[in-house]
Amino acid sequence: MADEIDRFLEVEASAIQKDAEVERILVCFKLDPFDILELPVTCTEKDIKMAYRKKSLMIHPDKVKHPRAQEAFEQLKKAETELMDTAKRQFLISIIEEAKFEIKKVHGVNKLPTDPFYNSPTYTGLVKQKTKELLIDNELRKRKLMKKEMEAEGEEARRQDEALDERRRKMEAKKVWEDSRDDRVQGWRNFQAGRTTGGKIKKKKPSTFRPPKAVAEDPKTPYHRRPTTTSNSEGF
Known part of the structure; x- marks a missing residue:
């Protein structure tokens, strides 16, 4: 009975540890893989593989009941x-x-490399927070650059589509022009022959200038002569 209780408690403890590891990974800063794998910057590829294998076996979705184990x-x-x-x-x-x-520029003034400050949780926390800020800043710059590149690619694609549409319109117009060649030739021949499809062409008679008719003056109609201006003796 005691052995069964011990095994049960061991299983429960193991489940609690697995859930705790899932929660720890979920709250880790996603841009800092060293923090997620709990590795120092001096780690080797062998250390990385070992840490991943150990943790992946612990939180594998097939072995953990945590709802966010997959994440x-x-x-x-x-x-x-x-x-x-x-x-x-x-x-x-x-x-x-x-x-x-x-951090050293701000908090490490007049401190020797052997100062206990550099081994304290305070220093570790400050470095971790500053690392987070720098990674976020870098990620934002990268996203802005990607956005500009995507916008430039979109603009280039739009110009290419417009050029393609223009070429297509020109080709269609050229085809229509070529298909209507026989009709144009026949129309010109009909015009030259003075004929159209509906009958003869009505030729306009040349217009001639007709001057107005002269009207004889009526001797009975009085005409007033325009007075002439004469200068007087005073010169006015």
Whole structure:
């Protein structure tokens, strides 16, 4: 009976630990794979693989009843993938080193490298927070750049579509022009022959200028002569 109770308690403790690990991963900063895998920046590829294997067995969705086990497992896998990428790992290390430098500038003035401050939870927390800020800033810049690139690609695609539509319209207009060639030729021939499909062309008679008829003056009608101006003796 005692053995059964011990086994039951062991299983319960194991389940609690697994759920706790799931919760820990879920609250970790997603852009910091070192934090997710609980590894130092000096870790090797072997350390990364071992840490991932140990934690993946602990929180695998098939072995854990936690409702968000799948989400935690995916974050763990992403962290392992990023750290196994040498370029990404070196970039993350450079960010952490920059965070340490910034903290030393503010809080490490007049402190020797052997100062207990650098081994304290306070220093670790400050570096962790600064690393988070730097990673967020880098992620925002990267997203803005991606957005601009996508907008540029969209604009280029729009111009290409417009050029394609223009070529298509020109080709259609050319085809219509070529298809109507026989009709144009026949129409010109009909015009030259003075005929149309409906009958003869009515030719307009040339117009001639007709001057107005002259009207004889009536001797009985009085005409007033316009007075002429004469200068007087005073010169006016």
